Amino acid sequence: MEEQEKNRLKELIRKFQQGTLTPEEEASLEQWRASSLENNKRFEDRLLEQFAIEGLGILREADEAMQEDFERVTSSPRTIPLRANRRLFVAAAAVIIVMAAGLIYYLFRTSTPYQTAPIAGNSSPRLAPGGSKAVLVLDNGQQIVLDSAANGVLAHQGAAVVQKIAGGQLTYVIGDKPKVPVGYNVLATPSGGQYKVVLPDGSKVWLNDLSSLRYPTAFSGGQRLVTLTGEAYLEVAKDQLHPFRVQVGNTAVTVLGTHFNINAYPDENGITTTLLEGMVSVANNGKTVLIKPGQAAISGQGVSLVDHADTSAVTAWKDGYFEFSDADIRAVMRQLSRWYGIDVRFEGKAPEQLVSGRISRNNMAGDVLSFLEASGYHFKIEGKTITVLP
Helix, strand or coil: CCHHHHHHHHHHHHHHHHCCCCHHHHHHHHHHHHCCHHHHHHHHHHHHHHHHHHHHHHHHHHHHHHHHHHHHHHHCCCCCCCHHHHHHHHHHHHHHHHHHHHHHHHHHHHCCCCCCCCCECCCCCCCCCCEECCEEECCCCCEEECCCCCCEEEEEECCEEEEEECCCEEEEEECCCCCCCCCEEEEECCCCEEEEEECCCCCEEEECCCCEEEEECCCCCCCEEEEEEEEEEEECCCCCCCCEEEEECCEEEEECCCEEEEEECCCCCCEEEEEEECCEEEEECCEEEEECCCCEEEEECEEEEECCCCHHHHHHHHHCEEEEEEECHHHHHHHHHHHHCCEEEECCCCCCCCEEEEEECCCCHHHHHHHHHCCCCEEEEECCEEEEEC
16 A cells, blocks of 8 residues: 555544544545455454554553552551542443444444455455446437436427436426427446436336336327336326336236336346335236235236235345345346346356345445355356356
8 A cells, every 4th residue: 555545544544533524535435445355454453453542541541540549548547438530440441341332333334244254266356336327219319328428408309308317317307399299218227227217207217227118208198108128116107097007028017106116137037026005917928917015926928926025125226225035146146247247157056045134236246245155155256257156
């Protein structure tokens, strides 16, 4: 580490201990910690070292006060009570206990499982997480890369004004133009990308990585029809006269106004529609089922019903988390592959133990792998290829 960087780190840690970090400095420190296991260990070692220095200083002061009392007692013919400085010593010990508790709480609250064994092939993998990335394809075929486009008006599509606003979000505002032909736009996310769009009717769609949504620039006719590939979470604006329909391959999901998630990745087990609020119908190959909140429908060759779906795990991606509930390692690694843009391989038979837990999607890939290693898995990293070891 260069001397300038060392001095900057010391200053950040000093201000952290004093509670005087600015939000920008705190973000910089946390980013530095998360960049490698070595950095996080250096940070924690520095905190522990400072704790030891301060704790010993407090005890030394209390001990000196007790020693003064002892000398006065032994040199005086009458008894002198020791209660005051004994209380000081007890108070000093209590201060140290509080300091230790606070330190332990902070380290465990803010850290991902950095203390696990090094990952084979690379002790500090720096595979960055995804973010708000997408491409908008206009009706004329023009492509706009949204992650590099400035906020504001992007295009005029028929009667709609297309705007990008802060936080990775696209909106369609219908103007007062006379009737114009309706066009179609496509929003597509790459590996490691996700995006939110507010459709012309006010419906909100969160698009996960490696997904696409095709939709009209204004809804007309008897229904509101969109086409989806990949995964999306939808909050559909209520309109009793115009049902909202999502076409996913040969599966049709029809709603009036509701919150639900559709997972339609080709490497997953069928198309899964999970309902959080309202009611939807799922139709496939001539069979239709109605699902209620907390249920899911899996379609492919027909439709089957799941009575108790884990809605929290299903929608965690929208809130910035990976969440697993007794998930097998292949399903877990498929999510990581899409989000971090990595290739995943299995050496020998895949481990059979299941994964449960929750971790931020903003973590480096290495931190998520360390989280999985705590469940007994082992990995080897070579560039952007991760091998799951038996």
